[in-house]
Each structure stands twice: as C-alpha cells, then as structure tokens.
Amino acid sequence: MTPEEVVTVDRAHVWHPYAPMPARVDPYPVASAAGVRLRLTDGRELVDGMSSWWAAIHGYRHPVLDAAVVDQLGRMSHVMFGGLTHEPAVRLARSLVELSPPGLEHVFLSDSGSVSVEVAVKMCLQYQRGRGRPRRHRLATWRGGYHGDTFHPMSVCDPEGGMHHLWTDVLPRQVFTAEPPAGFDAPVDDAYVAELTDAVSRHADELAGVIVEPVVQGAGGMRFHNPHYLRVLREVTRAYDIPLVFDEIATGFGRTGRLFAAEHAGVAPDVMCVGKALTGGYLSLAATLCTSAIAEGIGAGGEVLAHGPTFMGNPLACAVANASLGLLGAGTWPAEVARVQTALRSGLEPLRGAPGVLDVRVLGAIGVVQLDHEVDMAAATAATVARGVWLRPFRDLIYTMPPYVTDDEDLARITEGVAAAVAAG
Numbered sequence: 001m002t003p004e005e006v007v008t009v010d011r012a013h014v015w016h017p018y019a020p021m022p023a024r025v026d027p028y029p030v031a032s033a034a035g036v037r038l039r040l041t042d043g044r045e046l047v048d049g050m051s052s053w054w055a056a057i058h059g060y061r062h063p064v065l066d067a068a069v070v071d072q073l074g075r076m077s078h079v080m081f082g083g084l085t086h087e088p089a090v091r092l093a094r095s096l097v098e099l100s101p102p103g104l105e106h107v108f109l110s111d112s113g114s115v116s117v118e119v120a121v122k123m124c125l126q127y128q129r130g131r132g133r134p135r136r137h138r139l140a141t142w143r144g145g146y147h148g149d150t151f152h153p154m155s156v157c158d159p160e161g162g163m164h165h166l167w168t169d170v171l172p173r174q175v176f177t178a179e180p181p182a183g184f185d186a187p188v189d190d191a192y193v194a195e196l197t198d199a200v201s202r203h204a205d206e207l208a209g210v211i212v213e214p215v216v217q218g219a220g221g222m223r224f225h226n227p228h229y230l231r232v233l234r235e236v237t238r239a240y241d242i243p244l245v246f247d248e249i250a251t252g253f254g255r256t257g258r259l260f261a262a263e264h265a266g267v268a269p270d271v272m273c274v275g276k277a278l279t280g281g282y283l284s285l286a287a288t289l290c291t292s293a294i295a296e297g298i299g300a301g302g303e304v305l306a307h308g309p310t311f312m313g314n315p316l317a318c319a320v321a322n323a324s325l326g327l328l329g330a331g332t333w334p335a336e337v338a339r340v341q342t343a344l345r346s347g348l349e350p351l352r353g354a355p356g357v358l359d360v361r362v363l364g365a366i367g368v369v370q371l372d373h374e375v376d377m378a379a380a381t382a383a384t385v386a387r388g389v390w391l392r393p394f395r396d397l398i399y400t401m402p403p404y405v406t407d408d409e410d411l412a413r414i415t416e417g418v419a420a421a422v423a424a425g
C-alpha cells in the first residue's frame with residue numbers, strides 16, 4: 001500500500017483509541033521504529049516521548065528482544081495453557097515472584113492490563129466467598145485513578161474526571177474516597193489518613209478489596225502522592241482481612257525510579273497487576289500476582305479461579321518478557337531512570353510559571369506539565385511533530401514517559417517538544 005492508501009483505508013474502516021468514527025484527524029502512518037525513534041512513511045523521524053503508552057522501556061528493535069522473539073518463533077508461537085505448560089511461562093512466573101514485593105507467590109497470566117485487573121477483582125470476590133463472606137462484593141479506591149477500559153476496571157476509574165463518566169448508571173457502585181493529596185514529597189495530611197481509614201473501616205463488611213495505583217496515578221490525571229498513604233491502606237485492609245490490590249501496570253518495571261512503586265512505601269500488596277512494560281512493549285501481556293493466603297481462600301471448598309483466556313501464557317509474549325526482565329536484571333536501569341529524571345527536571349522546570357502552566361512535576365522517568373486549560377490536541381501535536389518529537393497529551397496534561405535508554409540529547413529534544421506543545425496548546 002502507498003502511505004496515502006494506508007491513511008485512506010484507515011479513515012474508512014479503522015477505529016483508534018478513544019476516537020469517533022469517522023475520525024476527526026488523520027493518524028500519522030509509521031513505517032518502522034528503531035532505538036527511540038519512530039520513522040514515518042514520509043521519512044520523518046520522531047523521538048518517542050511516550051514509549052508507546054509507557055511500554056517500550058528499552059526502545060524499539062532492541063537486538064536482545066528481537067532475538068528472543070525470533071528464537072521462540074522457531075519453537076512455537078502459541079499453545080493452549082489448559083493442561084499444557086512451557087518454559088517461557090514458567091520462567092516468567094518465577095522471575096515475577098522473585099522480583100515483586102515479598103509474599104506474592106502465584107501468577108495468573110493474561111493478555112492485557114484491563115483483563116489482569118478483572119482477574120484481580122475476581123480473586124478478591126472469590127477470596128471473600130471462600131472465606132464465607134459473600135456479602136463483601138464492593139471495591140474501594142480513591143478518586144483520580146485509572147484501571148482499564150473493561151467494565152469492572154472502569155467502575156474503579158475516577159468517576160468524574162475519567163473517560164468513563166458515560167457509564168455511571170451502568171457500572172457497579174464502588175466506594176470512593178477523595179483523591180490522595182498531590183505531591184510525592186508533600187507532608188502527610190492527617191485528615192486524609194483519617195478519611196482513608198474511616199472509609200475502609202466503615203464499609204469493611206461489604207468490601208471485597210481495595211484497589212489503587214501506588215504512588216503515581218497515570219491515565220486518571222498523572223498525579224503523584226506521598227507513599228505513606230499506601231502504608232495506611234496496608235494497615236487498615238489487613239485489620240479487616242480485605243485484600244489490597246496494587247495496580248502497577250503503569251508504574252511497574254522501574255518507571256518511578258523503583259522496580260515497583262510499592263517499594264517507595266516498603267509495603268507489599270495481597271494482589272498485584274503488571275502489564276504495559278512487561279514485554280518491553282513488544283507484545284500484549286499482563287499478569288496478576290497474589291499471595292498464598294489469597295490463593296488458599298479462593299481454593300477453599302475446592303473452588304477454581306474462574307478465568308482462562310484463550311491466549312493465556314502466550315509463549316512469544318512470555319519469551320520477550322523474559323528477555324526484557326533480563327535487560328532490567330543487568331542493573332543499568334536505575335542509573336538510566338535517574339539520568340532521565342534529572343534531564344526532565346532541568347528541561348521542564350523552566351516551564352513553571354509560563355503562561356497557562358498550572359504545575360510541573362517529575363518523578364523517575366515521568367515528566368508532566370499541567371495546564372490551566374484543556375490542551376488543543378491538534379495544535380500541540382503539530383508543534384511537537386514539527387520539532388521531531390512524538391507526544392500524546394490528554395485533557396490538561398502534556399507529559400512524557402520516554403524509553404529509559406533515551407540519551408541526553410534526545411531528552412532535551414523531548415522537553416523542547418513539551419515546551420512547544422505548551423506554547424501551542
């Protein structure tokens with residue numbers, strides 16, 4: 001197909017994320033990607049400030065990841081997981097158990113982040129039933145979160161600010177507290193601590209679980225909070241035997257400067273979801289981990305965990321996930337993420353106080369500029385592409401989550417792209 005044909009056929013038939021049909025703006029056709037650059041069909045190259053939605057942490061066409069896929073392709077691309085198993089999945093499960101916070105012992109593999117959250121919710125519900133408490137079937141969370149686009153995850157997304165306000169009368173009604181006070185370094189707000197504790201204790205006899213994104217709330221608004229609130233949730237949920245679920249789909253694998261964001265708080269959840277960067281951005285794969293206590297509760301009375309995706313444990317995806325974890329295991333990522341943090345700070349801090357800018361915040365390999373108005377997407381995108389940078393702002397947020405391997409020169413380009421988007425949008 002010619003590049004023009006690609007765009008024409010796309011416009012006629014292809015739905016894109018959070019888009020109307022027909023789309024209002026044409027997407028940019030990509031021919032290939034390598035390192036931290038996307039190459040468009042017209043030959044232009046864009047430094048990717050998004051890691052393809054926070055997944056491609058090692059960049060594109062990484063030789064080690066490419067080789068892992070090719071090697072696995074020579075053995076088998078897929079086999080069913082019912083009654084069968086294979087080394088790529090087993091190896092991956094063992095690595096995740098070793099790397100994740102203590103106590104998480106069992107791994108359920110699925111195809112996407114949203115499904116891993118569905119599985120986490122199902123684990124909580126089945127755990128409560130196994131413990132003889134079927135009335136505990138609601139979830140609690142704080143506002144400002146994002147947990148995916150399928151229905152149960154949507155019910156714990158931010159009920160107002162999120163993309164799911166359309167569904168308020170369709171979704172199960174969950175228990176919400178206020179959003180956590182802003183700021184990773186902000187002092188602990190005792191009134192908020194009391195609010196969290198009260199909400200969980202007041203609803204304890206109807207709560208199946210508590211689910212939050214630790215430290216960074218991503219697609220719900222790119223907000224950071226003091227890790228202490230996770231310790232508060234850990235204590236109160238333990239007191240009432242309510243499983244605590246950490247959704248580390250966005251934060252996992254080093255993005256916040258720790259391998260998992262839970263480590264900032266020094267607490268371990270009962271259930272944890274990972275996805276996005278799990279395969280280094282190569283293939284769709286997610287996992288839900290849980291403790292032995294959760295597994296035993298679910299299995300009480302001989303019950304099974306009632307879930308089993310067709311492509312569960314896909315060997316290609318597991319093989320590239322193992323290779324990605326191997327790259328992380330080489331141990332260079334903490335220095336890389338620290339370097340990215342420094343570059344994002346120095347590149348973005350000067351925007352504080354610029355016209356239209358409400359806040360600038362950086363944590364790990366995450367840089368956010370929040371405006372006092374909705375971003376003009378078309379103008380902001382045109383401005384960044386003109387500077388050779390790919391960003392995808394949303395709502396009032398222009399942000400970057402670049403691959404960890406992005407060098408200082410390209411990081412400077414990205415922050416200049418953010419500045420250009422701020423000026424344009």
Ligand SMILES: *Cc1c(COP(=O)(O)O)cnc(C)c1O
Pocket residue numbers: 112113114115117146147148149213218219247248249250275276
């Ligand atoms: C992206 C995301 C999800 C959903 O993952 P998908 O793979 O898009 O289904 C869930 N939770 C968080 C925190 C996410 O960032």
